[in-house]
Amino acid sequence: MESRLRTVVDLFEHQVRARPDALAVRTRERSWTYAEFDRATTRLAHRLRHAGAGPGTVVGLLAPRGAAALTGLLAVLRCGAACLPLDPDDPPRRNREVLDDAGCEQILVTAPTEWCPEALLLEDPTPVEAAVLPHPQPLDLAYAITTSGSTGRPKIVGVPHEGIHNLIVASIEDLDLIRPDDVMLWTTAPTVDSTMHDVLMPLCAGACVAIGDDADLPASRILVTVRALGVTALEIPAAVLGPYGRSLLPRLARAGVRLVITGGSQLDGLGLADSPPLVVANGYGPTEASVAATWYRCNPSTPSWVPIGSPVRGVGTYVLDDDLRPVPAGDEGQLFIAGIGLARGYIGLPARTAAAFLPDPFSETPGSRMYATGDRVRLQPDGDYVYLGRIDDQVKIRGFRVEIGEVEHALRECAGAVDSAVLLREDTPGGAAIVAFLVGERSPDEVLTGQLRDRLPSHMLPRFFVWLDNMPLNRAGKVDRKALARMPVGDPVRRT
Secondary structure (H helix, E strand, O other), X not given: OOOOOOOHHHHHHHHHHHOOOOEEEEOOOOXXXXXXXXXXXXXXXXXXXXXXXXXXXXXXXEOOOOHHHHHHHXXXXXOOOEEEEEOOOOOHHHHHHHHHHHOOOEEEEOOOOOOOOOOEEOOOOOOOXXXXXXXXXXXXXEEEEXXXXXXXXXXXEEEEHHHHHHHHHHHHHOOOOOOOOOEEEEOOOOOOOHHHHHHHHHHHHOOEEEEOOHHHOOOOOHHHHHHHHOOOEEEOOHHHHHHHHHHHHHHHHHOOOXXXXXXXXXXXXXXXXXXXXXXXXXXXXXXXXXXXXXXXXXXXXXXXXXXXXXXXXXXXXEEEOOOOOEOOOOOEEEEEEEEOOOOOEEOOOHHHHHHHEEEOOOOOOOOOXXXXXXXEEEEOOOOOEEEEEEHHHEEEEOXXXXXXXXXXXXXXXOOOEEEEEEEEXXXXXXXXXXXXXXXXXXXXXXXXXXXXXXXXXXXXXXXEEEEEOOOOEOOOOOEOHHHHHHOOOOOOOOOO
């Protein structure tokens, strides 16, 4: 790829010049060529410039997934500002706090909003005079994403162009995640950082972004959208793909899908490489490292506990102990991420930024940093990392340390169990206990316990089993553990 194309704006505008008549965006109602989408986003970018947006500013985007939201995202980038997506369904007070914390003076909305009367409408036919659109620089912020904060107030991660640009170039040139003839279905919420990869990557590669209706996106309906829009690639959260991939992937392959991207949580499932030519690519990375820092392509020898792969170009990874010393090869430790993909930090929170983004002692470049992920991993001899769980996912019961992920994996191997999630609950009858939440064909508790005895020591066996019709997921596609923590728990398993 040409070295002068240093930001996602450069990459998109190159495709506008090279492929003006190719389809850029497709919905059930209409389509836009690259030339048409260029005009729509340029016009909105001019409006934003007249309103004061530009390099060094952050623009809020309050819009559901759709063509208007995609137009808004690209227009914000093209005016030189950073985009901060927000969920219209979130409480107004929360959204206002996030906008204030990020210093947003301009907000884009799809409809007039009572609590934000100063917002600009995404679709406004009022003529606007052309303004000079500055080209963003690699170190300028491209987007900002909220993550949960321990104080109850969200943190806002600011990611520069160079990070998402690096991932997109690697996706095109190294990972085969996108091709010019692909149609990539947008499945994630605008507020999830993987959206930045899933929609900007196709537009930077000359491919097409397909946008379905919200009601079409659950696993039970996604095939309808895939067929209707000619989808060849899409993202499915690991929390969905792991349990249901074995039944879903063959149908996607028959519908013409060549690639399923996944991530967001540990991928644990069988049959992920049983539907050639369809390929599953598992990405891993925190929001603080430009969506995904490592990738793994599933193959026939992939174990059910899927590795998270190896780092993309320009990204450094270290496995360190508590004293920040490299652990011996094959030992477990905390994963640290360094290199070009790192976020600038948490907007307005210098102390939290300094606590998570540490000086990189292994780099020869002055000022280099590394990010402490809080994830435990092990490097395999083949160069791929295996995810072992969060540092804070270890729970202690009766004096024993229990790895939640190990219990969940063992449960998924039990007959009839399709999906599982495990919590340590303090509010159960008889005191603290390991509680297993399960989806699938119900088995008696005693049968499950008997199967688990062959896989787990006694202190890791759940005392309660709760069967659900579906596992609750949050808007990021991860298991909603807060919802599980509120569910009632009945009588404990009686062990003999």
